[in-house]
Amino acid sequence: MNNSHIARVFQDIADLLELKGETPFKIRAYQKAIRSIEQLPVGLDQLRQEGKLRDVPGVGEAIEKKIVELLTTGRLKYYEELRSEFPPGVISLLQVPGIGPKTAMRLSTELGIRSLEELEGAIIDGRVEGLYRLGEKTAENILHHLRSMRTKEQRIPIGTALPLAEEIMASLRQTSPIRNLTPAGSLRRFRETIGDIDLMGTADDGEAVIESFTRLPLVKEVLARGGTKASVVTHRGLQADLRVVEHDDFGSLLQYFTGSKQHNIALRERGQRQGLKLSEYGITTLDDGRLERFSTEEGFYGRLGLEFIPPELREGQHEIERAEEHSIPRLLEPADVKGDLHLHSDWSDGRDSIEAMAVAARGLGYEYIAVTDHSRGLGIAHGLNEERLRAQTSEIRKLNENLHGIRVLSGTEVDIRADGSLDLPDEILANLDVVIAAVHSALSQDEDRMTRRLLGAMENPHVDIIAHPTGRLLGQREPVALGMEAIFRAAARTGTALEINCMPDRLDLRDIHIFRARELGVRLALGTDAHGTEHLSNVRFAVGMARRGWGEARHFLNTMPVEELLAWLRGRGEAKA
DNA sequence: GCCGTTTTCGGCCCGACTGTTTTCAGTCG
Incomplete structure (x- = not known):
């Protein structure tokens, strides 16, 4: 029973308690625990063994007991009893926007509705609008949400949302x-997936801005339009909201709309203890009812005695305590990155030549790149055999004599075969500057086998970096079964770096893994896995993940200047051997 | 159900919108 299973059980419990009409505070207590569990960088089973379950924010005596019961028996008596009190299918009605606990219960008990399909039928039959306090408009509204749930994509990867947001912002700046x-929102916090695009700005003439916004070419539909706010649907079906606020309130509002919800709740609870009431309009002193407005977030946090908290850390975990101590680290920034350690050329499945990649990287201000084409086992990707790899290495040597301002390192992305052996012999690997190893096949192996497979690769003294360690593809493929804690400990022990793959659909390692790996002293490496020059800038997505994992420049290989990096790579090989 | 620079008991974030109301319940972010 892993963390997400347990979180799901608690989510069901929270929903059921809502249906039951329990006190909101109890429900919120569950929700707080759920958020914490979802963001936990370690397994609950491990915390239990260490006796640290109660250290998790929001986990007290009762929830701790329930976690232990779930971990040891795989079941939870309280949950089963609670579920038996309600007709089946009621919980599913809560997924529909506009349907809360009260409405769900009435639909279920008065009309016998047990599923979303039955709900749709009942609305069409006109049975829903007959209920007390449920009119025609409400029924219509529910039907609309019900249907758009089917077609609308749930959350989209930040790799799609951010460029779209930038496109919107660029045209808006031109036209208004x-x-x-x-x-703002999850986009600013750099979450790996985004629900909708939230934008904010200031203007003297808010209405003119709103008008321009709703007329942008990529706007497909205008959902709502007011004097200071508008919601539109863009051509990809993604919703975008714009708020135009007064300059003097910009800090308060940006803070509020950046969230996360849990962060804001925690912040307000803290404010309350200081006799302050926080809202999107500013900070009110409860004694005299005086409202202070803030044009910057720094001012807002400062008024609470806190240092500025970078948006990527605002998840309601420990960032507020740290800001109180003024001990928020200086997080990794794009400008800290001095090179790319994972990219492909037209020697394997990349589109551009090594030289073109090098020139593009130089344009980004890099000092070096490592060419890490696939090894022979990946036939579909034109993987390199020993002979071609030797030829490539000598071409790189020649290239370096003629290239100025950038250094090309020789390397490979060697395949880790199903049996754990590497796809290229050690003597070949020994001649390369950088060796990345990765799993590309037999992804369904069980946890034990997959973990041993990766551990074996890490023990090889020539392997410097493990690429996309969990193999997940956002929204398409689950991560492979892997004992992450064992991987992190082995990486720390052997000095093998773990990659944060920058491809927007990978982002692998993810934020909570980065957090834990870093905690255990693992070195991390940023790799774009670029298959063309245009992918090199994807590094910003991994920088975002790194920041969410509280990563600092010193945790990453790519922040070293080239000579230091080469010395590190050589020294590490010797130490391992 | 959680939690403590007022508290081991008594609090618990804050505001807005919508629709169905005649003063507000329900839902959302």
Whole structure:
């Protein structure tokens, strides 16, 4: 029973308690615990063994007991009893926007509705609008949400959302007098998936800005339009909201709309203890009812005695305590990255030549790149055999004599075969500057086998980096079964770096893994896995993940200057051997 | 159900919108 299973059980419990009409505080207590569990960088089973379950924010005596019961028996008596109190299918009605606990219960008990299909039928038959306090408009509204749930994509990868947001912002800046335009919400916090695009800005003439926004070419439908706010649907079916606020309130509002919800709740609870009431309009002193407004977030946090908290850390975990101590680390920034350690050329399945990749990388201000084409086992990707790899290495040597301002390192992305052996012999690997190893096949192996497979690769003294360790593809493929804690400990022990793969559909390792790996002293490496020059800038997505994992420049290989990096790579090989 | 620079008991974030109301319940972010 892993963390997400347990979180799901608690989510069901929270929903059921809502249906039951339990006190909101009890429900919130569950929700707080759920958020914490979802963001936990270690397994609950491990915390239990260490006796640290109660250290998890929101886990007290009762929830701890329930976690232990779930871990040891795989079941939870309280949950089963609670479920038996309600007709089957009621919980599913809560997924529909506009349907809360009260409505769900009435639909279920008065009309016998047990599923979303039955709900749709009942609305069409006109049975729903007959219920007390449920009119025609409400029924219509529910039907609309019900149908759009089917067609609308749930959350989309940040790799799709951010470029789209930037496109919107660029055209809005051109066509309207908006100032301070910036993303808010999960986009600004750099979550790996985004529900909708939230944008904010200031302007003297808010209405003119809103007007321009709703007329942008990529707007497909205008959902709502007011004097200071509008919601539109863009051509990809993604919703975008714009808020135009007064300059003097910009800090308060940006803070509020950046979230996360849990962060804001924690912040307000803290404010309350200081006799302050926090809202999107500012900070009110409870004694005299005086409202202070803030044009910057720094001012807002400062008023609470906190240092500025980078948006990527605002998840309601420990960031507020750290800001109180003024001990928030200086997080990794794009400018810290001095090179790319994972990319492909037209020697394997890349599109561009090594030289073209090198020139593009130089344009980004890099000092070096490592060419890490696939090994022979990946036939479909034109993997290199020993002979071609030797030829490539000598071409790189020649290239380096003629190239200025950038150094090309020789390397490979060697396949880790199903049996754990590597696809190229050690003597070949020994001649390369950088060796990345990765799993590309037999992805359904069980946890024990897969873990041993990766551990074996890490023990090889020539392997420097493990690429995309969990193999997940966002929204398409689950991560492979892997004992992450064992992987992290082995990586720390052997000095093998783990990659944060920058491909927007991978982002692998993910934020909570980065957090834990770093905690255990694992070195991390940023790799774009670029198959063309245009992919090199994807590094920003991994920088975002790194920041969410509280990563600092010192945790990453790519922040070293080239000579230091080469020395590290050589020294590490010797130490392992 | 959690939790403590007021508290081991008594609090618990804050505001807005919508529809169905005649003063507000329900839902959302």
